[in-house]
Amino acid sequence: MPGFVIRRLGTMLLTALCLTFIVFALTNMQPRLETLAKTQGSARMSDAEVQSWLAREGFDRPMLERYGEWLGVVPGWTREQADGTLRGRCIDRAGDAAAGTRCGVLQGYWGSSTRFNAEVGAVIGARLGATGMLMLWVVIVMVPSALAIGVLAGMREGSRTDRSLSTVSIVSTATPEYVSGVIFIALFASSTFGLSPLLREWGLMEANTLFLGNARSAMDRITFWNFTLPVMTIAMYGMGYIARMTRASMAEVMTQQYIRTARLKGASFPAVVLRHALRNALIAPFTVIMLQFPWLLNGVVIVEVLFSYPGFGWALVEGASNNDIELLLACSVVAVIVVLATQLISDIGYAWLNPRIRVG
Secondary structure, rough: OOOHHHHHHHHHHHHHHHHHHHHHHHHHHHHHHHHHHHHHHOOOOHHHHHHHHHOOOOOOHHHHHHHHHHHHOOOOOOEEEEOOOOOEEOOOOOOOOOOOOOOHHHOOOEEOOOOOEHHHHHHHHHHHHHHHHHHHHHHHHHHHHHHHHHHHHOOOOOOOOHHHHHHHHHHHHHHOOOHHEEEEEEHOOOOOOOHHHHHHHHOOOOOOOEEEEEHHHHHHOOHHHHHHHHHHHHHHHHHHHHHHHHHHHHHHHOOHHHHHHHOOOOOOOHHHHHHHHHHHHHHHHHHHHHHHHHHHHHOOHHHHHOOOOOOOHHHHHHHHHOOOOOHHHHHHHHHHHHHHHHHHHHHHHHHHHOOOOOOO
């Protein structure tokens, strides 16, 4: 196992370098750099002024050299301006060295965001923390619910319970977040439509709406009122897929010979399910659950925009729409790390759940 982990970590490092270079090359293409110059300068800049701005900001050098500076393996560029002051990647606005001659990702410096006028590390940290809280509550709601639905359906394959729960799973998976989110807002967060007017009319509720359709206030304080709808929207979409996988795996396990043997020996049905069938049935769903984490990180863009929740997806949209190169690069690095880390955890967990799997 240690050798397997070391080899996977080496593969992850090479994969991360390749992917980040591809993203770096795409975000630093000449048309994007020219757009950045006109966004930061003036839309009426001439071609000569654009090239002058790019040279002043250090974008006129070879891409590999700039990629090395961004990583922090190559000393950052410095130039002396007309007034005698120094300008460069590792020099702050006051003209003093901010992080020595090397100031890249490996040194903890992610660059400066042109959209938020702040260090990218601070922006990503705050936005990632917000999305992390959303992901935590989604997992708490989604995973146990999906496993319970899948296990109950798989225990009674072909029964009315199985058909009913399978239908619910298919409908939840087939409904996109932007559809279910709008439906939830209309039903639970509208003061003129849905359940809220009825509950007020019946005297069961004093507030204007049952839930809040805008989750921005959750950045300061998470409550049941402002966080339920975004959590429900994401959980409903991912729950169906996990439930279907659990149901298929559980149905297959329940037909195995050792399950029949346990039943013939007099073991009760709940004991057979919990002690013998459940662990083997969770092997395939475990992999699916681990693959949900990259989707939760990158796939909450629609929900965060829909509910005005400024998390990681919101920052990604802001960076893309405003051509914020440093912010886009940081978002890509975080996404790559999450994908690779969850795959490694998935492989290790798969081997632990299934003793027949040997990693060497």
